[in-house]
Amino acid sequence: xxxxxxxxVSVDDHVIEPPNAFARHMPAKFKGxxxxxxxxxGRDVWVFEGRATGYMGLNSVVGRPKEEYGMxxxxxxxxxxxxxxVKARVDDMNANGVLGSLCFPTFPGFAGQRFQxxxxxxxxxxxxxxxxxxxxLHDWCNAAPGRFIPLALIPWWDPAAAAAEINRMAKQGVHAxxxxxxxxxxxxxxxxxxxWDPVWKACCDxxxxxxxxxxxxxxxxxxxxxxxIDAWITSMPISIANSAADWIWAPMWKKFPSLRMVLSEGGxxxxxxxxxxxxxxxxxxxxxxxxxxxxxxxxxxxxxxIITCFIEDEFGLRxxxxxxxxxVAWECDYPHSDCTWPVSAEIFHAQTxxxxxxxxxxxxxxxxxREFSYDPFSILGRENCTVGALRKQAAHVDTRPxxxxxxxxxxxxxxxxxxxxxxxxxxxxxDAETAL
Amino acid sequence: xxxxxxxxVSVDDHVIEPPNAFARHMPAKFKGxxxxxxxxxGRDVWVFEGRATGYMGLNSVVGRPKEEYGMxxxxxxxxxxxxxxVKARVDDMNANGVLGSLCFPTFPGFAGQRFQxxxxxxxxxxxxxxxxxxxxLHDWCNAAPGRFIPLALIPWWDPAAAAAEINRMAKQGVHAxxxxxxxxxxxxxxxxxxxWDPVWKACCDxxxxxxxxxxxxxxxxxxxxxxxIDAWITSMPISIANSAADWIWAPMWKKFPSLRMVLSEGGxxxxxxxxxxxxxxxxxxxxxxxxxxxxxxxxxxxxxxIITCFIEDEFGLRxxxxxxxxxVAWECDYPHSDCTWPVSAEIFHAQTxxxxxxxxxxxxxxxxxREFSYDPFSILGRENCTVGALRKQAAHVDTRPxxxxxxxxxxxxxxxxxxxxxxxxxxxxxDAETAL
Numbered sequence: 026x027x028x029x030x031x032x033x034v035s036v037d038d039h040v041i042e043p044p045n046a047f048a049r050h051m052p053a054k055f056k057g058x059x060x061x062x063x064x065x066x067g068r069d070v071w072v073f074e075g076r077a078t079g080y081m082g083l084n085s086v087v088g089r090p091k092e093e094y095g096m097x098x099x100x101x102x103x104x105x106x107x108x109x110x111v112k113a114r115v116d117d118m119n120a121n122g123v124l125g126s127l128c129f130p131t132f133p134g135f136a137g138q139r140f141q142x143x144x145x146x147x148x149x150x151x152x153x154x155x156x157x158x159x160x161x162l163h164d165w166c167n168a169a170p171g172r173f174i175p176l177a178l179i180p181w182w183d184p185a186a187a188a189a190e191i192n193r194m195a196k197q198g199v200h201a202x203x204x205x206x207x208x209x210x211x212x213x214x215x216x217x218x219x220x221w222d223p224v225w226k227a228c229c230d231x232x233x234x235x236x237x238x239x240x241x242x243x244x245x246x247x248x249x250x251x252x253x254i255d256a257w258i259t260s261m262p263i264s265i266a267n268s269a270a271d272w273i274w275a276p277m278w279k280k281f282p283s284l285r286m287v288l289s290e291g292g293x294x295x296x297x298x299x300x301x302x303x304x305x306x307x308x309x310x311x312x313x314x315x316x317x318x319x320x321x322x323x324x325x326x327x328x329x330x331i332i333t334c335f336i337e338d339e340f341g342l343r344x345x346x347x348x349x350x351x352x353v354a355w356e357c358d359y360p361h362s363d364c365t366w367p368v369s370a371e372i373f374h375a376q377t378x379x380x381x382x383x384x385x386x387x388x389x390x391x392x393x394x395r396e397f398s399y400d401p402f403s404i405l406g407r408e409n410c411t412v413g414a415l416r417k418q419a420a421h422v423d424t425r426p427x428x429x430x431x432x433x434x435x436x437x438x439x440x441x442x443x444x445x446x447x448x449x450x451x452x453x454x455x456d457a458e459t460a461l
Numbered sequence: 462x463x464x465x466x467x468x469x470v471s472v473d474d475h476v477i478e479p480p481n482a483f484a485r486h487m488p489a490k491f492k493g494x495x496x497x498x499x500x501x502x503g504r505d506v507w508v509f510e511g512r513a514t515g516y517m518g519l520n521s522v523v524g525r526p527k528e529e530y531g532m533x534x535x536x537x538x539x540x541x542x543x544x545x546x547v548k549a550r551v552d553d554m555n556a557n558g559v560l561g562s563l564c565f566p567t568f569p570g571f572a573g574q575r576f577q578x579x580x581x582x583x584x585x586x587x588x589x590x591x592x593x594x595x596x597x598l599h600d601w602c603n604a605a606p607g608r609f610i611p612l613a614l615i616p617w618w619d620p621a622a623a624a625a626e627i628n629r630m631a632k633q634g635v636h637a638x639x640x641x642x643x644x645x646x647x648x649x650x651x652x653x654x655x656x657w658d659p660v661w662k663a664c665c666d667x668x669x670x671x672x673x674x675x676x677x678x679x680x681x682x683x684x685x686x687x688x689x690i691d692a693w694i695t696s697m698p699i700s701i702a703n704s705a706a707d708w709i710w711a712p713m714w715k716k717f718p719s720l721r722m723v724l725s726e727g728g729x730x731x732x733x734x735x736x737x738x739x740x741x742x743x744x745x746x747x748x749x750x751x752x753x754x755x756x757x758x759x760x761x762x763x764x765x766x767i768i769t770c771f772i773e774d775e776f777g778l779r780x781x782x783x784x785x786x787x788x789v790a791w792e793c794d795y796p797h798s799d800c801t802w803p804v805s806a807e808i809f810h811a812q813t814x815x816x817x818x819x820x821x822x823x824x825x826x827x828x829x830x831r832e833f834s835y836d837p838f839s840i841l842g843r844e845n846c847t848v849g850a851l852r853k854q855a856a857h858v859d860t861r862p863x864x865x866x867x868x869x870x871x872x873x874x875x876x877x878x879x880x881x882x883x884x885x886x887x888x889x890x891x892d893a894e895t896a897l
Contacts, residue, residue: 249653252710255743255752256710298774309799310798312528313879315877337741442750444653
């Protein structure tokens with residue numbers, strides 16, 4: 026397939042919420058209590074219910090020189106505009122040849138973890154979740170019809186309210202929610218608990234996909250404070266293998282056979298190993314562990330229900346048949362530091378050259394369109410959805426590294442690796458500087 | 462290659478120390494303070510410096526019916542004799558067609574963790590480590606010349622003493638030590654600290670390989686108490702990916718270029734993914750993290766220094782060229798629950814059928830012989846080392862499941878999966894029953 030004929034849909038990008046995101050959508054009852062941005066020590070800081078959260082640089086570095094990566098940018102002015110402005114985002118998608126994008130939240134946490142923390146303020150937290158969902162759908166996604174796959178947040182503390190929110194959003198065309206890959210690690214019931222059944226049911230009733238982003242549950246360990254941060258970055262995606270195994274053995278698939286979940290940003294190259302290991306474990310141990318898949322293998326469960334995705338994954342793509350070409354998707358990860366903008370199309374093209382056109386179309390967009398009930402072609406016309414067509418609309422977009430944006434306090438000290446300890450200290454200092 | 466012509470050397474098995482292991486080798490000064498076995502509530506329990514440790518069943522289940530796996534066996538009488546008796550062990554190796562075996566300790570912890578815990582008793586702890594090493598070398602390995610690759614423990618609290626112990630054992634032909642894959646998680650300095658330089662130097666001086674067994678540092682998380690234990694078992698080996706990344710970015714390779722380490726029981730199928738991810742991380746991030754491999758890639762460091770191994774790994778073996786055929790070894794894991802005794806040779810044979818004889822010989826024994834300075838052929842004659850030759854000596858070995866060994870309290874309740882919570886409760890109960 027020619028580069029310009031590719032159609033790229035990403036199941037993992039991120040939006041930096043603009044300062045006014047919540048105000049317009051918060052119900053009158055809670056006016057003044059919506060999450061809002063304040064300035065602290067030259068930084069833009071989100072505040073909700075008396076707690077402050079600064080942005081962390083690596084979440085919004087797209088377009089900046091790599092030498093500057095670190096804690097910055099810390100204010101909207103220091104970020105590439107496409108991180109928080111939807112029109113600029115679409116420009117950046119066009120420049121990158123990307124048709125469609127599913128965007129995780131930033132300030133709320135990728136799975137809305139922040140809104141689950143306020144035990145004494147459940148009502149305003151639910152209102153904030155709903156305001157986020159309304160902003161995300163109406164002001165972000167619907168600003169560019171056909172270009173986004175909307176993603177809703179749900180309250181974890183009340184499965185009936187969560188189901189109601191899924192139903193409410195689904196009526197407006199939302200077919201994806203974000204959830205922690207392991208809510209038990211946040212003090213909520215395990216995914217093995219029937220507590221979650223109303224959520225699974227609402228997802229099935231409305232064909233809603235559960236998106237579990239790395240870092241929202243089980244996390245890569247910082248091996249030690251002296252460990253170079255590169256080691257931690259390397260092991261982040263594969264760490265979700267722990268949750269992948271947990272979901273394989275979870276009980277909801279039998280009750281809700283049409284349910285689907287995504288291991289967002291997990292990569293794909295390690296999947297065949299994990300599935301073989303899962304089958305080995307089942308074969309060796311089921312006689313004493315009492316595991317029962319009704320004649321199926323653990324790998325069957327995974328392949329039926331779990332969608333995986335990749336940024337770059339030459340090895341995984343070379344072994345696509347061992348993963349299953351119908352459940353693999355692509356992701357861009359804009360505007361995070363792993364993202365390959367503005368040459369994502371070129372990298373995808375180079376890595377999929379050995380696949381058939383049918384296989385390429387499946388993993389570049391058809392699998393996502395089917396699983397997420399996403400139909401950009403009916404809105405835009407298929408001929409306007411290709412890398413070639415989109416890039417024609419992006420002639421005015423300047424993709425050169427953004428010099429002089431300001432706010433850069435690079436981590437580099439010549440000859441000294443940036444360690445996990447450095448990053449921890451940086452986060453602690455940022456927390457101290459932004460605390461209310 | 463024909464099944465009977467295979468030569469199998471395992472880099473990961475386990476010895477259950479017999480009750481008298483330490484007594485004979487403890488110096489006179491500490492007589493009476495050596496680790497010893499006492500009976501508590503029908504169990505055989507190890508005691509050292511006032512603390513007791515019961516055996517946990519899954520570490521010694523070989524040969525028992527799988528339905529009985531669980532906490533048992535808890536006494537020597539309830540274990541297959543080959544777990545703790547070296548003559549019976551060699552019989553079991555012969556029956557399985559296994560020529561050589563590197564055995565990790567059990568009571569001391571796979572890396573001797575237990576002996577590192579007694580801050581007030583460093584002298585007796587060092588004596589216990591040395592007694593273990595002497596027992597392991599002279600009473601276990603040397604009881605069957607050519608059949609074992611001896612593995613020494615070292616004190617972590619004193620690198621100079623550790624280096625001295627490496628030197629002492631190396632003079633007697635020991636070319637392997639066991640070490641935690643992440644000593645920082647046990648409160649010791651990180652592998653990135655030059656604290657360990659005397660250890661790395663002693664290893665290089667004596668061509669000693671560092672063996673890091675899964676579970677000795679970073680561990681798979683129990684996702685939740687309700688999670689079926691199968692999920693945890695599945696994710697145990699791949700969890701060492703975190704430490705694999707940490708060792709890739711560690712500083713010792715530049716100073717000690719001949720150093721080697723093993724990811725014991727880590728599996729191999731996920732390695733190509735991790736190496737690609739490591740190279741991606743380096744390419745994307747080195748400009749701000751300051752990582753510097755002197756023109757090499759992270760994957761080069763891994764392939765030069767890190768040995769991997771597998772029990773069963775069809776996918777990994779199919780992608781052997783992406784891992785590196787010169788640094789892959791096989792393991793049996795006798796007598797743990799993942800072990801495929803007595804048909805390990807058949808499984809190895811079936812999974813390596815697509816490889817050339819040269820490749821098979823490398824991963825079945827030649828890589829290990831080279832890296833561990835292990836030369837069974839000069840002792841036994843190559844013609845006596847094959848699966849076929851060894852099995853001829855095992856006609857008297859009964860490999861049928863051991864019924865009626867006693868001590869079985871199976872975990873199974875019909876229809877109810879064994880969970881992580883069940884296992885935790887079982888361990889806690891065992892601790893309570895065996896406490897002094």
